Amino acid sequence: MRTVKNEVFKGDYEVKKSKFKVIITQVNSKAEVDGFLSKYSDPKASHNCYAFVIDDNPRSESFHNDGEPSGTAGEPLLNLIKKLDLSNTIILVTRYFGGIKLGAGPLMRAYNSSANNLLKNCIIEELQPGYEISITFSLSNLRLVDSVLLKYQIVAQKKFDERANYAFITTKKEITEELNPFVEINYIINKFVSQV
Known part of the structure; x- marks a missing residue:
């Protein structure tokens, strides 16, 4: 099983004046997911979108779009976790709207690429x-x-x-x-x- 190292990885990205703050870490239970989200979600942000996979018995996975159009935020994050064959991993992307609407395709790419860019800098462990x-x-x-x-x-x-x-x-x-x-x-x- 592959996961990100048990530390908090952070990155900031900007797309057409919208700021995307990405936080990725290892989680081993739903309680850890809840604690992580309450600590790192920003209630002042436009959106706090996330996805996680926990390999427990049974396997648990979920995503949340937090008001973004369906298929543009949480779901691409979950697909990214699965594509990289990661478990016990959560990705939170907090968006601060910059005044320019991105449209569904560019919005999905912004969430996906900001998370993917940070994942390239995460330490992956078996x-x-x-x-x-x-x-x-x-x-x-x-x-x-x-x-x-x-x-x-x-x-x-x-x-x-x-x-x-x-x-x-x-x-x-x-x-x-x-x-x-x-x-x-x-x-x-x-x-x-x-x-x-």
């Missing part, structure tokens, strides 16, 4: 099925657990109190079999992860 794992264990097993993580080249987020708490991401679920005698597994979450 995601693969993986796991987010959380474990708790006695401090007396610290060296054993660290040696297993080192063997798999895993870096964990670590917290210590009376017991150690580690959280990490991996593509190798078999690590839990090696750790099981020394740890309590708090959770294992299936998720797509970057090449690790």
